[in-house]
Amino acid sequence: MTSDEQLILELQQGSDEAFTELFLRYRERVYGFFRRRMNDAAQAEELAQETFLAVLRAAQRYEPRATFRAYLFGIAFNILAAHRRKSVLNPTQPDRAPDEPSDPSGTNPENVIWVRQAVERLEAAEREVLLLREFEELSYEEIAKILRAPVNTVRSRLFRARMALREILAIAPRNLRGRK
């Protein structure tokens, strides 16, 4: 299997197939990246599309020092940050739609809602580190680069996030069932 890094180097040489392959490899994960961070599926789709276009546009700027995955989610993160800034300036388009199950096709929707709500209760900075680690599977150093924070800060935020999440998840099922 050709590595992602090889593919992006081929893309720099103008290979269309390389981009197609990268898109196929990362379509779900990039969509998931946005979908976990916003309730509006259409918006998530749009930003995922924007991310891939940015990869295409900025392929020349990729340097083989970083893994492609870190590079890709770095771009996705910047696009998300820009979108959030825009939403603040232009609040007619709310980022968060009213609650709806995030995973209609999931194996256990109740479980999903419960975990999602628990994550939403974390502090924003801690939540971001946690998501980048758990779902984007980036290393501490890669996360630190994306968030422009020291590695130690990333580590302690991640620790606090996991500890807090453990607490929330320990009491969450009762709350959830109590409401139903």
Add this chain to the structure above:
Amino acid sequence: MTSSTHPFEQEEVMAYLDGELSANRAVSVAAHLRECTECAALAEQMRGVSSQLSNWSVEAAPASLTKNLEAARADHALVKETKRAGFAGWLTEKIPSFKNRWVLGAAGAAAGVVLLFALTLPTRRREQHSEGWAQLAYTEQLRSAETAPSKSAAGEVEAFIAQARPSPPPSPEPTQPMIARTASVSLIVKDFGPLEASVKAVAQRHNGYIASLNSASPQDAARTLSATLRIPSAQLESTIAELKQLGRVEQESQSGEEVTKEFTDRAARMKNARATEERLLDVLRNHTGQVKDILATEQEIARVRGDIEQMEADQRSLQTRVDFATVELSVQEEYKASLQGAPTAIGTRLRNAAVEGYRTVVESVIGFGVWALQSLPTVLLWGLVLFAPARWIWKRLRRPAVSQS
């Protein structure tokens, strides 16, 4: 739990689970976890949080993502044409939708980027575009057909193994010394006109390419050209010979950096990493453990795979340096001072000398002024500070002289 009772901080236990510790440290933490029930419990909770989080799956990306991206790419390819058809009109049509100047400025910058991108985009890409996307749609069908049965847990593990299976080594072990060669040639030419074309032709004839090329034509001096050529190593000598025919050689040098050791070392490390990966995949294949163990193994495999891919990339870039020698060429036109007109008249020379003299005077006055402005405050300050002690010492020195007399 404090570090006084435990040799490790809690964060370090977490870092261990995330595969973020150095090998030595990881071994110590692992040993500690076997002994300390408290830390083991913490590790267990951490794993629990991760596996609960893994429940949070999202729906598959909608098919429209592929379609819309395709359309957007087509738009990009068409930006150039849009510009010709009336970019200003297009812009004014879009402007009313913007709410403020800041957005407008950003949009302008973005449009600039898009335009630049479209202009530098190789024509080839536009031609291949529709073909590529037809293939994408096809590959996608194949993908969905492939991934459909892998919904079950066992299927997913198999899919993961298939995905993580090591790719064959990109290059065989070197049998002869690997040398990254660099050469530099300086030439003086009489006829500068066709030079650029000749240099390009030489590079092309030897299956090389021009990595960079700069030429300068200052008004009162000889024209210069500097270029970096990447030439297949085997053809380096003949290329240099041809380049030397373009003019008189002023300076020539060649050097080679032996990179065999670097290459072999990395190849060995890659081999080890692949073996590790293979072992981990075996563990995954014959797993009997719980979900968290599978998750931990998968994470470890992903990390090893990342390392391998990084090393492969480095190895390829080294290989390119060996395969393609670098030639730094710098060419200067022969200075044709005599051809640029009659020798300068005495009057002009005197005038030039006078101007030069005047300029020197002005320069030196300005230079002094600058120096004074820069240094005076410091001199004044130290003068003030040292005045009293100096005076005191002066008086002390004078007093004995007076008393002696």
